[in-house]
Amino acid sequence: MPQYEAIKEFFISHALQWIGALIILIVGVLASKMSRRWLQPVLNRSRVRDDLLLKSFFLRLVSVSIIIAAIIVALEQVNVPVASLIAGLGITGIILGFALRDTLSNFAAGLLLLIYRPFRAGELIEVEGAHGTVEELTIVNMQITAVDGVRVIMPNSKVWGSKIVNYSLSKQRRLELTLKVRDIDLERAVDTVNGTLANDKRILKNPAPVVKVTSINGDSATLIIWAWTDPQDFQSVSADEYLNLLIHLTEAEIQIL
Numbered sequence: 001m002p003q004y005e006a007i008k009e010f011f012i013s014h015a016l017q018w019i020g021a022l023i024i025l026i027v028g029v030l031a032s033k034m035s036r037r038w039l040q041p042v043l044n045r046s047r048v049r050d051d052l053l054l055k056s057f058f059l060r061l062v063s064v065s066i067i068i069a070a071i072i073v074a075l076e077q078v079n080v081p082v083a084s085l086i087a088g089l090g091i092t093g094i095i096l097g098f099a100l101r102d103t104l105s106n107f108a109a110g111l112l113l114l115i116y117r118p119f120r121a122g123e124l125i126e127v128e129g130a131h132g133t134v135e136e137l138t139i140v141n142m143q144i145t146a147v148d149g150v151r152v153i154m155p156n157s158k159v160w161g162s163k164i165v166n167y168s169l170s171k172q173r174r175l176e177l178t179l180k181v182r183d184i185d186l187e188r189a190v191d192t193v194n195g196t197l198a199n200d201k202r203i204l205k206n207p208a209p210v211v212k213v214t215s216i217n218g219d220s221a222t223l224i225i226w227a228w229t230d231p232q233d234f235q236s237v238s239a240d241e242y243l244n245l246l247i248h249l250t251e252a253e254i255q256i257l
Contacts, residue, residue, distance in 0.1 A: 017077055017078050017079070018078060020077045021074040021075070021077040021078050022074075024070055024073050024074040024077055025070055025071065025074050027070065028066055028067055028069065028070020028071070028073075028074075029067065029070070031066050031070070032063045032064075032066040032067050032070075033063075035059075035062050035063060035066055036059050036062075036063055039058075039059060039062060040055075040059070043055045043058070043059075052120065052121035052122070053113075053114065053117075053119075053120055053121050053134070053136070053137040054114055054117075056121075056136060056137065056138075057110065057114055057137055057138070057139070060138060060139060061139065064139070102155070102157070103140060105156075105157045106139070106140040106141065106155050106156040106157050107139055107140060107156070108157075109155075109156035109157040109159065109160035109161075110137060110138070110139055110140065110142075110156040112160055113137060113142070113156060113159065113160055114137070118164045118166060119134050119164065119166050119168075120134065121134050121135065121136070121137075122134065122168075123166055123167075123168035123169070124166075124167040124168045124231060124232075125144065125164060125165060125166050125167065125168070126164075126165040126167070127154070127159055127162050127163070127164045127165070128154060128158060128159070128162045130144060130146060130152045130154065131146060131147055132144040132145050132146035132147055132150075132152060133145050135151075137156070140155065140156060141153050141154060141155050141156060142154050142155075142156055142159045147235065167231050167234070168231055170231055171231075172204055172207075172228040172229060172230060172231070173228065173229055173230075173231050173234040174226055174227070174228050175225075175226070175227045175228070175229060175234065175237055175238055175241065176224065176225070176226055177224070177225040177227070177241060177242065177245070178222065178223065178224055178225070179193070179222070179223045179225065179245065179249075179256060180220050180221070180222050180223070180256065180257040181220065181221055181223065181249075181254060181255065181256060181257060182219055182220060182221070182254075182255060182257065183216055183218075183219050183220060183221045184219070185254045185255065186213065186221045188252060188254055189221075189223065189249065189252075189254050190211050190213075190223070192245075192248055192249055192252045192254060193211050193223065193225060193245060193248075193249075194209065194211055195248070196244060196245055196248045197209040197211075197225075197227055200237070200241070200244065202229050202230070202233040202236065202237050203227045203228070203229060203237070204227075204228040204229060204230070207228050209225065209226060209227040209228070210225070210226040210227075211223055211224075211225050211226075212224050212226075220257050225245075227241070
């Protein structure tokens, strides 16, 4: 029983400290959530209001920092020597550093991506074979929605160390198509293709489409077609322009080989 009484006395004597630590943690969590609400309108009036990635990253960083600060204060409330604990980690700290090196690398890469900003939210990019729209940049990874609708999550260090192709930064994209027709239909085929492209509002007038004959083999001729579109129209034009040309060439009684 003396042991039971000692334990009971210990909990009673330290109850206020534990309750205070719990209150600090609760306040920290609430402050973390409230900070996002307070900072959101401030950021919306700042220079970064149009940069969704930077705003999201900053809000997450502030939120996590508040929670970490609350944990440190709560530990000190229950007389845990945080400073001495950190200083005394020694070899354990080195081991943790090696264990977390990938996380730290991703965090550093995320900061570099935000500083140099090779892409922004909503832009169409290609990186490491993934082709899609940027959705979010977190502390450790970048998330995009691929053109087939699949969500792709990639570590920041992988993104930073790879070639990034940003299609949205281009003013126009060039579509290249190839057709083979009979040589006797060549002139009419070129006129029909030019007319079809001219009537498609998604095809830019400047630079104008180009239709060239690349080879003539026997009774057939090969045409190469260059047409420029806005980046947001490229996928739709690529998907249906062959069909569009086929319909008009068939109406003109021109056979595609």
